[in-house]
Amino acid sequence: MSRRSGVLEFAVLGLLRESPMHGYELRKRLNTSLGVFRAFSYGSLYPCLKALVQRGWLVEEPSEQPEEQQSARAQTTPLAGRRAKIVYRLTADGKEHFEELLSQTGPDTWEDEHFGVRFAFFGQTSRDVRMRVLEGRRSRLEERLAKMRASLARTRERLDDYTLELQRHGMESVEREVRWLSELIESERAGRPARETRPDRPAPGPSDNTDR
DSSP, X not given: OOHHHHHHHHHHHHHHHHOXXXXXXXXXXXXXXXXXXXXXXXXXXXXXXXXXXXXXXXXXXXXXXXXXXXXXXXXXXXXXXXXXTEEEEEOHHHHHHHHHHHTOOSXXXXXXXXXXXXXXTGGGSOHHHHHHHHHHHHHHHHHHHHHHHHHHHHHGGGSOHHHHHHHHHHHHHHHXXXXXXXXXXXXXXXXXXXXXXXXXXXXXXXXXXXXX
């Protein structure tokens, strides 16, 4: 399984744990709630749903929603309209599998693409797991920041002004996320809600980082 498909399966299971949804609604939630899936398509989602059904983690059920209440897009697109009549629901095995995924704290959970999705489900994650993921993410970014600084020191004299400014912007983005993570970690240790951690500042996302 690719890292991308693994992130998608995690997100689908997590959203369906909240409530059953049909395909169009699920895709909309992926687009609006989880930024990493902004450019997402039905062509990627439905194979994932079918695979999860085959593994017994989801079941397909007829929708009880009247067809006229479904979205205009689902009605005007033949493929989407037909599939939107199917509601996907998490099974007991699916819930157990998702809880196993929630408990994981390995390096994949710290990476750019996966961290944002994991963070979106922190409300369903135990405190000790949240701490390990946050600390792992901060450590990974501190390593990245050190490499960026070393690279800039070596190449500064050979860069034009615009390339140099881009490098500085990338470093500042990583520095902001490191500070944000440090504040979250401190809040977790103190038992304070995450919303008390600089609520006026949105969490940095993978798109902020120019160095991979």
